[in-house]
Amino acid sequence: MERFVITANDLRDGLAVYLTAAGDWSCCLDDARVFGPADLADGTALGRQAEEAQCVVGAYEIEVEEGDCGLRPLRLRERIRAFGPSTHADFARADVPGHLTHADGVEPVRFSER
Amino acid sequence: MYRYDEFDSALVDERVAEFREQVARRLSGELTEEQFKPLRLMNGLYLQLNAYMLRVAIPYGVLSADQMRTLARIARTYDRGYGHFTTRQNIQFNWPKLADVPDMLAELAAVEMHAIQTSGNCIRNVTADPFAGVAADEIEDPRVWAEIVRQWSSLHPEFSFLPRKFKIAVSGSARDRAAVRFHDIGLILRRNWDGEVGFEVLVGGGMGRTPMIAKTIRTFLPKRHLLSYLEAILRIYNLMGRRDNKYKARIKILVHELGIAELGDLVEEEWLRIRGGALQLPDAEIARIERAFRPPAYEDQPAESLDLTAKTFEDRDFARWFRSNVADHRQPGHAVVTLSLKPDGQPPGDVTADQMEAVADLAERYSLGELRATHEQNLVFPHVRRDDLWALWGELAAFGLATANIGLVGDIIACPGLDFCALANARSIPVAERISMRFRDLARQHDIGELRLKISGCINACGHHHVGHIGILGVDRKSEEYYQITLGGEPGEDAAVGRIIGPAVSGARIVDAVEAIVETYVACRREGERFIDTYRRIGEAPFKDRIYGGEFDAAA
Amino acid sequence: MPLLKRGKLIPDPWTPIRDTDALPPQGAVIVSLKRWRAERERLILRGGPLGVRLTAEQTPGELGEDLEFLDLVALEFPAFTDGRAYSNARRLRERYGFEGEVRAVGDVLRDQYRAMHRCGFDALEVRQGEGEADWQRAVGAITTPMQPGADGAETAVSLRERRRAAG
Numbered sequence: 001m002e003r004f005v006i007t008a009n010d011l012r013d014g015l016a017v018y019l020t021a022a023g024d025w026s027c028c029l030d031d032a033r034v035f036g037p038a039d040l041a042d043g044t045a046l047g048r049q050a051e052e053a054q055c056v057v058g059a060y061e062i063e064v065e066e067g068d069c070g071l072r073p074l075r076l077r078e079r080i081r082a083f084g085p086s087t088h089a090d091f092a093r094a095d096v097p098g099h100l101t102h103a104d105g106v107e108p109v110r111f112s113e114r
Numbered sequence: 115m116y117r118y119d120e121f122d123s124a125l126v127d128e129r130v131a132e133f134r135e136q137v138a139r140r141l142s143g144e145l146t147e148e149q150f151k152p153l154r155l156m157n158g159l160y161l162q163l164n165a166y167m168l169r170v171a172i173p174y175g176v177l178s179a180d181q182m183r184t185l186a187r188i189a190r191t192y193d194r195g196y197g198h199f200t201t202r203q204n205i206q207f208n209w210p211k212l213a214d215v216p217d218m219l220a221e222l223a224a225v226e227m228h229a230i231q232t233s234g235n236c237i238r239n240v241t242a243d244p245f246a247g248v249a250a251d252e253i254e255d256p257r258v259w260a261e262i263v264r265q266w267s268s269l270h271p272e273f274s275f276l277p278r279k280f281k282i283a284v285s286g287s288a289r290d291r292a293a294v295r296f297h298d299i300g301l302i303l304r305r306n307w308d309g310e311v312g313f314e315v316l317v318g319g320g321m322g323r324t325p326m327i328a329k330t331i332r333t334f335l336p337k338r339h340l341l342s343y344l345e346a347i348l349r350i351y352n353l354m355g356r357r358d359n360k361y362k363a364r365i366k367i368l369v370h371e372l373g374i375a376e377l378g379d380l381v382e383e384e385w386l387r388i389r390g391g392a393l394q395l396p397d398a399e400i401a402r403i404e405r406a407f408r409p410p411a412y413e414d415q416p417a418e419s420l421d422l423t424a425k426t427f428e429d430r431d432f433a434r435w436f437r438s439n440v441a442d443h444r445q446p447g448h449a450v451v452t453l454s455l456k457p458d459g460q461p462p463g464d465v466t467a468d469q470m471e472a473v474a475d476l477a478e479r480y481s482l483g484e485l486r487a488t489h490e491q492n493l494v495f496p497h498v499r500r501d502d503l504w505a506l507w508g509e510l511a512a513f514g515l516a517t518a519n520i521g522l523v524g525d526i527i528a529c530p531g532l533d534f535c536a537l538a539n540a541r542s543i544p545v546a547e548r549i550s551m552r553f554r555d556l557a558r559q560h561d562i563g564e565l566r567l568k569i570s571g572c573i574n575a576c577g578h579h580h581v582g583h584i585g586i587l588g589v590d591r592k593s594e595e596y597y598q599i600t601l602g603g604e605p606g607e608d609a610a611v612g613r614i615i616g617p618a619v620s621g622a623r624i625v626d627a628v629e630a631i632v633e634t635y636v637a638c639r640r641e642g643e644r645f646i647d648t649y650r651r652i653g654e655a656p657f658k659d660r661i662y663g664g665e666f667d668a669a670a
Numbered sequence: 671m672p673l674l675k676r677g678k679l680i681p682d683p684w685t686p687i688r689d690t691d692a693l694p695p696q697g698a699v700i701v702s703l704k705r706w707r708a709e710r711e712r713l714i715l716r717g718g719p720l721g722v723r724l725t726a727e728q729t730p731g732e733l734g735e736d737l738e739f740l741d742l743v744a745l746e747f748p749a750f751t752d753g754r755a756y757s758n759a760r761r762l763r764e765r766y767g768f769e770g771e772v773r774a775v776g777d778v779l780r781d782q783y784r785a786m787h788r789c790g791f792d793a794l795e796v797r798q799g800e801g802e803a804d805w806q807r808a809v810g811a812i813t814t815p816m817q818p819g820a821d822g823a824e825t826a827v828s829l830r831e832r833r834r835a836a837g
Contacts, residue, residue, distance in 0.1 A: 011141070013211040014166035054143035057161060075593065076541075077532055081163055085533035087461055087543045091164075091194065091209075101541075104548035104625055106459045111196050111466045114514060121814050121826035132811040136781065152751060153781055235751070265826070268816045271785035272760055275753025341817075352757045353729065387765055392818035396831050 003064050004040050005032035005071065006047045007081065008056035016081040017056060019046055025056055029082040030070040035061070069095050115176050115484060116261045116406040118226045125268060126223040129230060133157050134216035141213060156236060156274065158204075158229030159215055163536045168207045168215060169232040170222060174242035174260040174284070175203035175487045175494075179474040182485065184225045186470035192218050197470065199455060199463040201527055201578055202281070203241045203487045204232055208534060230268060235276045237267035237348070241283045243291040244488040247407060248496045250444040253303045254311055255407045256286035259340060262395065262403060263301075266341050273348050277355035278363035280348070281320075293489065293605035295319045295328045296581060298365045299347060304334065312336045317347060317377065318369030321575035325611045326366040329374040331381060337400075339385075342393040346385035350377070410482050410497060415447020419500035434556055435507055435518040449500050451481075453493040453510060454517040454525065458554040459547045462528045463491035472513045480506045489578075490527050490566075492520065523565040523632065524550045527578060531571030531588060532595075538571035540588025540595035540621070545569055548625045553632075562632055565645045568603075581605035583646045584631060585612040586624065595621040599631070601657060602649050615654050616662045627661050634660045674783075674794045675771075677805045682795075684721055684742060700744055703728050706736070714739050723775065726754045730762045737768055745791075747776035756789040763790035763820035783808035790820030 006019035010027075017025035018032035023046065026032070035043040040061060047059025063074045073079050079099065084092025086101045089108035093099065100108040118126075133153075140150045154160075158169040170185070177185075185205060189197050192214045193207040200206055210218060222228055232239055240260045247255045263282055267273070273280070283297040294300030300316035313335045319328030335343055351365045354372075369377055426433040441450040453473065456462050465473070473493065477485045480502050481495035488494055493515075498506060510516035519525045526549060529535065531542030546569055553559055568582030579585030585600035597619050600612030619627045632645075634657050639648045649657070673682040684698045689705050693716065700721035706713065713720055721742030722733060730743065737743075743762055745755035755774065762768040773793040774786050780800055787809050794805075814826050824832075 009161055009165075012213060014161055014164075016164060051147075054140075054146070057147050076595070077163070077538075080533055085164065085543075086541060087533050087547070101544040101547065103544070105551040105554075106544065106547040109460050109464070111194075111464075114466050114469065119826075119830070121816075121829065124813055125816060125826075128812045135807075149750075149779060149781070235753075265816045269812060270817055271788035271815075271819055272756040273753070274782075274785055275751050275756070349757050349760075353754055357752060357754075392825070392828070395827060398834055399827055399830060402830070 002037055003066075003071075004035045004037075004043065004061045005029070005064055006035070006043045006059055007032075007062055007078070008047060008050065008059035011055055011057055014057075018082075019043065019050070019059075025050070029064075029073070032064075032071065034064070034071070068097060069093075072096075115178060116173075116257075116403065122226070122265070123223070126226070126228045126230070127220075129157075129228065129269070130216060130219045130223050133219060137212060137216055152234060152275070155234035156231055157215075157219065158232030159210075159212075160233060161536075162208070162534055163532075163538075164534060165209045166212060166215070167534070168210045168218060168229055169200070170205050170207070170227060170229050171232050171239045172203050172205060172227075172487045173264050174240060174246065174257050175244050175489075176257065177485050177487060178225075179477040179483045179485070181225045181227055182470050182474040182477065184221060184227070186467040186474070188218050188221055189467040189470065196464055196466045198461075198530065199465065199487050199491045199493070201489050201491060201529065201576060202239055203244070203489050204239055205487065206530075208530075233279075234274075235278050235280075236274050237270065237276075237280045237282065239281075240264050240267070241281075241292055241297075241489060243285055243287065244486045244494050245291055245441065245450055245496070246286055247409065248443050248445070248448075248450050249287060249289075249291075250442055251289055252286040252444070253288075253305060254286055255404075256284035256292070256301075256303060257407050258400075258404050259301065259303075259313075259337070260284045261406070262341070262400070263344065266344070266393075273352060276348070276352055277357050278360070280351070280365070282344075288607060290606040290609075293578075293581065295607075295609040296321060296325070296578075296605060297328065299344065300328045301340075306334050310336065313340060315343065315347075317374070318366040319609075320364050320366045321578060321580050322364070323361050323573050323575075324366065324370075325575070325580040326370065327609045327611065328366075329369060331374060331378045338394050339389055341395065342389040342391065343381070343385055345393055346381045346388060349384055350380050354380075409445070410484075412445045412448060412497070413499065415445075415499055415501065417446040419447065419503075422500050422503055425504040429504075431518070432504060432507055434560060435516055436503065438518045438522060438560065439516070439520045440503060443497075445497075447500050449498050449503060451495040451498045451503070451506065452488070452520045453485075453495065453515045454519055455492050455515070456519055456525050456550065457514050457517050458524065459551040461543045462526050462546050465493075469513050469515065472509075473515070476506065476509055490525065492525070518556055519559055521564050521566065522559040523553045523562055523567055524559050526550060526567050526569060527582070528569040529571050529577035531569075531577075535571060535576075537574055538588065539573075539590040540571050540597065542569040542571040542577055542586075542588055545586060545588075545597065545621070545624055549628055552625050552629055562636065563644050565632070565635075567628070578605065579603070580611050581609075582612060583649070584628060586628075589618050591618060597621065597624040597627075599624075599627060599661070601631070601654055602646065604646065613654060615658045619661070630660050631657050671795045672798065672800060674796055674800075674802070674805050676792050677802060677809065679801050684719075686723070698741070700742060703732060706733075710736065710739075721771070721773075724758065726752050729758055730766055730768070737762075737766055740768075740770055742771040742773060742793075743768065744773040744775045747774060747778055750777040750779050750782055752777075756785060759786070759790040760820045780804045780808050784811060788815065788819035788821045788823065 021033040316328035486494035528546040532538035570577035570579040581603040603612030698719035723744040
């Protein structure tokens with residue numbers, strides 16, 4: 001069965017946020033309320049309401065699946081929004097396997113080590 | 115460099131106050147996103163994939179040490195401790211909070227900086243040759259005119275809602291280090307038969323979905339007529355540019371659809387009615403701005419430095435850096451140094467706050483307090499004594515700013531790509547990093563020689579891949595990252611758009627493909643041929659065959 | 671719709687007339703360019719103040735010498751992001767020397783008041799709730815412009831020149 005969450009950008013800091021069961025918005029994808037095809041319309045309506053209330057910008061739905069570390073968006077673009085850029089270890093979740101770029105000798109940059 | 119007078123300062127201060135009020139109205143909900151978006155774009159504030167992004171203008175790339183220190187402080191105070199230098203001589207902060215942006219702009223205004231018109235459908239940052247004022251082949255310093263155009267275009271009431279963005283670049287020499295032929299308007303300083311200096315004006319260059327080389331609309335324009343002529347072009351574009359399709363809205367499409375001759379006639383007709391008026395600057399005003407760009411009082415130095423010559427024999431690493439990162443200066447005994455922001459395996463163009471502060475100090479000690487940002491995402495120290503080069507190199511190396519790869523395959527230009535940008539189809543930074551690691555052997559890079567590799571994460575081409583000797587374009591194929599390869603692009607006076615050599619290559623194989631292309635060049639080159647020279651001689655077939663000829667599985 | 675004329679809220683003395691409406695016998699009327707072309711003699715002979723409303727695609731040049739019969743030209747902003755009317759307003763003022771009312775209609779937002787003013791608009795049909803204070807704040811936000819406009823405001827360049835001349 002397909003699973004969805006509603007995402008947007010927070011108005012104040014622009015960070016990617018996810019609609020929770022409580023009706024507020026969290027930066028952490030695992031806090032997100034999961035919708036199925038049957039109730040997805042409710043989710044998009046809640047997203048629209050939050051946009052109109054001017055607390056988030058650009059709400060839309062994304063498809064997710066259960067991963068090793070909780071919810072995992074299907075699209076790479078949404079994984080980057082959820083887990084951080086794949087290039088900068090300082091700004092990404094360290095616990096998501098395979099998210100940060102480790103290929104051809106590349107290590108994600110850590111500015112604290114520069 | 116140009117210093118603000120009270121009018122310039124008032125403009126940026128007042129703009130900050132106005133934007134502060136607009137932000138407050140957005141945060142209170144009085145302004146919707148739709149109403150606020152063009153306003154924030156005109157102050158360079160984007161909303162991207164992960165966060166807001168503020169793009170700060172560095173007019174024609176020139177920065178003072180103090181300005182660099184302020185950028186460091188802003189990075190520390192309001193962002194995550196670093197900044198990113200872009201392909202249009204600007205700097206971007208990737209993690210600002212909306213409510214902090216007015217304060218960031220206020221701190222910038224205090225050091226004569228701003229984010230005005232770094233986005234939006236208006237006239238953007240005017241860029242110029244990063245070696246302006248110090249290049250030996252310069253006819254006149256293009257920064258004088260870049261500054262004049264900057265002021266004229268700032269908050270221009272008629273051109274704030276153009277069909278699309280508008281980019282202007284100025285070159286002061288026949289050798290074009292500003293890629294003027296790929297701008298909406300390119301200005302080239304030229305001498306006419308009478309020895310008078312004026313502008314060749316080109317129109318309709320650009321990257322993106324339909325890369326085009328600008329065409330000459332006027333072969334010679336006397337300098338005093340520059341602003342009225344630009345106003346005529348912009349007015350015709352504002353009225354006639356397409357507004358029905360975002361991808362056909364740049365002036366290059368108007369040039370393509372009308373033809374340069376007809377556009378030229380329309381512009382002349384408008385211009386004849388407005389020339390000679392208030393847009394013709396008084397000589398004293400031009401002189402005031404010219405004075406700001408007078409050469410500094412260089413120390414008298416012998417042309418050659420014995421110390422330098424000795425060090426290039428003693429220290430091979432230094433010699434290598436000297437070969438790739440140091441260019442000749444018009445003033446005897448001096449040199450132009452490029453600081454590489456492309457350390458192996460790291461995001462091109464990223465600089466930490468610590469590095470910015472170090473660069474500011476070094477600029478004061480070694481470059482008369484001045485530095486430049488280049489559109490190839492590096493920094494330049496324009497006024498270095500040859501005697502100081504060895505010491506400077508050591509200090510740069512301590513901060514990771516001395517990778518000896520300028521103009522070489524490790525000096526990769528890359529847009530932020532899917533890791534940061536909402537428009538992207540694919541990531542570009544990891545590809546740049548992987549390629550740079552593959553070629554990190556400097557001896558190999560130097561043997562390969564000049565090779566300009568540019569990567570864009572989508573067809574908007576902010577990585578300028580169209581003008582890369584090797585260009586890489588990220589595409590989304592069946593939700594996977596694939597990369598199209600182009601060859602033979604050139605941004606300068608022998609302008610060329612790169613040609614696609616075959617189907618897109620998978621993310622897994624793109625680095626191998628680039629290496630295969632480089633190896634093909636090395637195998638085929640003649641004495642003294644750069645990559646681009648060999649490509650022009652032998653064509654794309656040998657490279658195509660190597661990638662798509664069967665042995666190499668491009669799609670794996 | 672409230673009307674800000676030279677920054678003051680005033681009752682609108684003009685009546686917009688649709689192409690299909692009958693012409694009132696007197697009073698100030700604004701008609702489309704299409705109607706103007708179809709009925710110009712009748713409109714001129716009617717004797718009242720005349721105004722023409724141009725769409726974003728139309729230019730004042732299409733009125734040509736007829737401008738001398740007009741007391742008002744209204745320029746449309748179909749969306750506030752469509753900036754063509756700024757150029758047309760300037761042409762009206764600077765190329766054609768039009769001295770009547772140049773009115774902004776359509777998607778007119780207070781954050782664009784200053785640009786409109788500087789391009790020669792002296793009347794703005796604004797949203798409910800917008801008024802003189804908004805206009806003052808918008809127009810006054812930038813003291814010295816960097817480029818000449820149709821408003822005749824002194825620019826930084828001209829002020830610098832004056833200062834030089836004063837010694």
